[in-house]
Amino acid sequence: MIEMAENLIQLLVLIFCFGMTCYQFTRRSSKVWLLLSLYYLTMLMGQLYWVLMLVLLHRSAMLDYVSESTWFAAYLFLFLLARHLLPEGAVPTRSAALWIGPVFTACMAVFYMQWGKIMSNISTAIAMGLILQNVTRGLLLTRGSSARQYAVRRGFLAILSICIAEYALWTASCFWSGETFANPYYWLDLLLTISMLFLFIAVKGAEAG
Amino acid sequence: MNYIENIYICLAAPLLIVVLCLRGQGKRSILFVLGGMTACLLSSYISTFLAVVHGTDAMTASIEISPMVEEFMKLFPIVFYILVFEPDRRECPGLLLMIASGFATFENVCYLVSNGADNIFSLVIRGFGTGAMHVINGALIGIGLMLLWDRLYIRIAGLFGLLSLAVIFHAVYNLLVSQAGLAAWIGYVIPLTATAGYLRFRPKQRFEPPPGF
Numbered sequence: 001m002i003e004m005a006e007n008l009i010q011l012l013v014l015i016f017c018f019g020m021t022c023y024q025f026t027r028r029s030s031k032v033w034l035l036l037s038l039y040y041l042t043m044l045m046g047q048l049y050w051v052l053m054l055v056l057l058h059r060s061a062m063l064d065y066v067s068e069s070t071w072f073a074a075y076l077f078l079f080l081l082a083r084h085l086l087p088e089g090a091v092p093t094r095s096a097a098l099w100i101g102p103v104f105t106a107c108m109a110v111f112y113m114q115w116g117k118i119m120s121n122i123s124t125a126i127a128m129g130l131i132l133q134n135v136t137r138g139l140l141l142t143r144g145s146s147a148r149q150y151a152v153r154r155g156f157l158a159i160l161s162i163c164i165a166e167y168a169l170w171t172a173s174c175f176w177s178g179e180t181f182a183n184p185y186y187w188l189d190l191l192l193t194i195s196m197l198f199l200f201i202a203v204k205g206a207e208a209g
Numbered sequence: 210m211n212y213i214e215n216i217y218i219c220l221a222a223p224l225l226i227v228v229l230c231l232r233g234q235g236k237r238s239i240l241f242v243l244g245g246m247t248a249c250l251l252s253s254y255i256s257t258f259l260a261v262v263h264g265t266d267a268m269t270a271s272i273e274i275s276p277m278v279e280e281f282m283k284l285f286p287i288v289f290y291i292l293v294f295e296p297d298r299r300e301c302p303g304l305l306l307m308i309a310s311g312f313a314t315f316e317n318v319c320y321l322v323s324n325g326a327d328n329i330f331s332l333v334i335r336g337f338g339t340g341a342m343h344v345i346n347g348a349l350i351g352i353g354l355m356l357l358w359d360r361l362y363i364r365i366a367g368l369f370g371l372l373s374l375a376v377i378f379h380a381v382y383n384l385l386v387s388q389a390g391l392a393a394w395i396g397y398v399i400p401l402t403a404t405a406g407y408l409r410f411r412p413k414q415r416f417e418p419p420p421g422f
Contacts, residue, residue, distance in 0.1 A: 083363075
């Protein structure tokens with residue numbers, strides 16, 4: 001019951017965010033809005049598939065092909081979004097901090113391999129590593145105090161918050177199970193839902209700025 | 210038992226003759242319809258093979274294996290065309306629709322052969338629903354690819370992302386229509402509504418990417 005309620009809340013938030021980004025895309029025809037709407041649509045369809053499986057078949061997917069490829073696609077769209085949020089004509093940075101993200105995702109992938117499949121963990125680590133590398137680059141390039149830089153920085157922070165929420169969620173699912181409010185998984189999934197909403201607000205600010 | 214190879218030969222033979230007689234855009238379109246039918250035939254073999262390997266029943270195969278295999282196979286003719294002939298990117302959405310129509314036609318004929326053609330009402334709903342789902346998936350990949358074309362890494366990541374989106378859309382459709390009653394109706398209505406939306410908002414002229422794409 002808790003899982004279903006929590007899934008439905010996330011589904012509603014995704015429908016709202018997808019509708020709003022589609023509206024923004026039809027108004028502005030910007031690639032950032034296209035990528036964000038594709039990210040929300042992919043997450044929305046993945047979530048819908050999951051909920052429908054639970055409601056109609058009373059079980060989750062037996063094979064991972066469809067759901068894994070959907071989540072991976074969502075991360076790819078998030079990576080492309082992070083690339084397109086980078087300021088135009090920005091000088092590429094060569095800071096060592098750029099490797100923090102990929103090293104972190106590689107270590108976590110090795111850790112998760114105790115429970116999950118090897119290929120799925122490797123592909124997720126690559127996608128998340130690319131996202132975190134671009135987020136770090138974006139945060140390094142928008143360190144100034146102008147309003148434009150602040151607005152774009154909020155966009156990168158929103159993507160970072162989604163990545164952190166995802167990793168916290170996956171880690172919680174390794175140690176806790178059971179459908180009770182004491183299980184941090186549900187609270188972290190709620191945090192992920194809030195981060196998705198924050199991403200829309202932050203990108204709107206970045207595009208307006 | 211369905212002899213789908215025999216059905217394929219019967220459907221493809223007249224089209225092949227037409228291909229020999231036509232030139233230019235018409236010939237290309239018919240070739241892509243044939244490509245869609247061939248993709249359907251091959252994906253039927255691959256889905257059956259994977260279902261046996263995983264030991265799944267027909268229901269699980271149609272929800273969790275077929276969407277992935279069918280969407281991948283539908284993409285092969287256009288990927289081959291792009292890689293070998295390097296066409297103008299504005300051609301791709303139309304050709305993807307041709308592949309989708311060939312695929313849906315062949316799938317519907319196979320469905321008719323195995324389930325009979327006596328209930329016209331359910332066949333009309335199924336025909337339009339399945340056709341709309343394949344066409345919408347083709348349009349999604351075609352238009353999305355066109356908008357995400359400018360650099361190689363965007364093209365690769367965008368192609369995989371859009372393909373996965375088509376797969377999940379297909380899987381949700383298969384899941385809904387495999388049920389009885391309201392769920393099946395919702396399943397048939399979703400692609401038809403999406404098609405109506407596409408027809409309402411599609412560009413009046415040949416599709417051109419907006420400025421900045």
